[in-house]
Amino acid sequence: MKNWMLSLGLISSIVLTLPVSASAYSGEDKESWFKDEVNQLSETGLIEYFPGEPFDPEANLTRAETVELLHAAFPIEEGTEQQEDAPFEDVATDDEEYEAVNALYNKEVIESTDDKLFHGENLVTKGEYAVLLSKAAELHQSDAENFYADVDGETSEAVHALLEADILLEQEDENFYPEEVLTNGEAAELLLQTLNYYENKDENGSPTEEEPVFEVKEANLTDKSFSLTEDETELAESINAYREENGLEPLTISISLTQTARAHVEDSNAHAPENEREECSLHSWSSHGEWTPVCYGFDKNFAEKSWTKPSEITGGEYTGFGFENSYWNSIEATPEKALNGWQNSDSHRALLLGEGSWEDIEYMGVAIDGNYSHVWFGRAEDPQGYVE
Known part of the structure; x- marks a missing residue:
């Protein structure tokens, strides 16, 4: 079955991003x-x-x-x-x-x-x-x-x-x-x-039973401060320094994307949804929050359920798609370790540097705490504003 986790070193850390393309079939x-x-x-x-x-x-x-x-x-x-x-x-x-x-x-x-x-x-x-x-x-x-x-x-x-x-x-x-x-x-x-x-349709083309409808729910994040923590600041500055080393403009820190990243870090530390089944990856979200749960790598339409998380987390204020780099460390996630892991992975590096289909990425949101770091990237302007 599919398993999108990529190990670095032994089993001490995992980095993950939305992969470019992969075959669904191999071996048995x-x-x-x-x-x-x-x-x-x-x-x-x-x-x-x-x-x-x-x-x-x-x-x-x-x-x-x-x-x-x-x-x-x-x-x-x-x-x-x-x-x-x-x-x-x-x-x-x-x-x-x-x-x-x-x-x-x-x-x-x-x-x-x-x-x-x-x-x-x-x-x-x-x-x-x-x-x-x-x-x-x-x-x-x-x-x-x-x-x-x-x-x-x-x-x-x-x-x-x-x-x-x-x-x-x-x-x-x-x-x-x-x-x-x-x-x-x-x-x-x-x-x-x-x-x-x-x-599942009757003769008139109507659903024979109630179909699940995607609902945007507002997460309880009103108590969040959007001055970055020390580790978040270090991670954001390190990512932008890496971009500038490669001749690129720095990314603007979006409140909505940071809000999404923090919600995901909290969920990951509290519930580790990637461990719910073998196919789930670090992009997964648990059922313990006001969002659509997703086992990324297994659920139907799992990618779309991930891309729309910024809209869910912000109660529909942020309308653009979001794309994520993720990192896990069995001891502690640090800005240096997270960035190093992403730099040494082609797919993660492509998102950091806006390569290929990511070339028009202009915004990011960062979060790092405990064993996890999630960084979200987006193209859309943020109606909630930006972190100073």
Whole structure:
């Protein structure tokens, strides 16, 4: 199972950040990870549309296989209107995908192309699959803020529609990676979530039972002073000195992000939520506070539940996403040890220095106490102001 903890030295310290990307399958996990999904696919008969036998979660679907899968999963009722032949010169009437291509073309799931070719042999990307799945399932676009930084246009609309239905891949950072080739495991995960979504709807499309709703709750942090502690000041100054050594501007200390970091340090010291199960990481939050608990690395949509913590902790005042570097030491977390651990880890260093997708980070909040340090980073301005 997934375990995002990275040891430094022996077992004395752990540093953690939102990782860039990771495969969900390795070794024996490859055969066990999608056991439930394989059973569901077998029961529905959809497993035959996936290439390879037995089911291989790391194999890939072609465009032809994908349209056949979606046509089988979301059958189209035959109407009285004349069906138009799809204008693809590379799809013959005796091809296996012919019926599915025409059905999905008439349903406007797939569209004509400038070269009049379907390219059925091409492997499907995550972005393409999101678009095809949302259209085949007739999911409507959401007006919610997009969680992913690397999707736009039609792909963004499709991802919004999936998010609205609480259908989502477990990404480990703020990117969807739409250009990555889709795996069988990812295709199955999204498809079964979509089918289960419809099973929980009545004939009018309403939920058959009350669905959990994300609520922003205000944490009891009104007694917090926002003059930094000595250790917090040292940590913040050390991070900014490290940035300046690398030719970067210092980060502004946000009250909201510091408030979030302090709440997480308190929760970590009091309840160690990362120890609740093997898959939980240092980004986890316990159920002992006025926030949404999350086992980071296991719960559905765990990344989003982490990114929105600044909004939860501040009662909705801070509306931007937050991203976190975390550190644990079995004896005591110190500014020097925490920063040293992050500097020696590629993913942590990238967040400190605003590399890649983090380049527009301008604000941070710091907290360090006991065995833990959490530092939160953000892009959005803070309506609560900044630490002097």
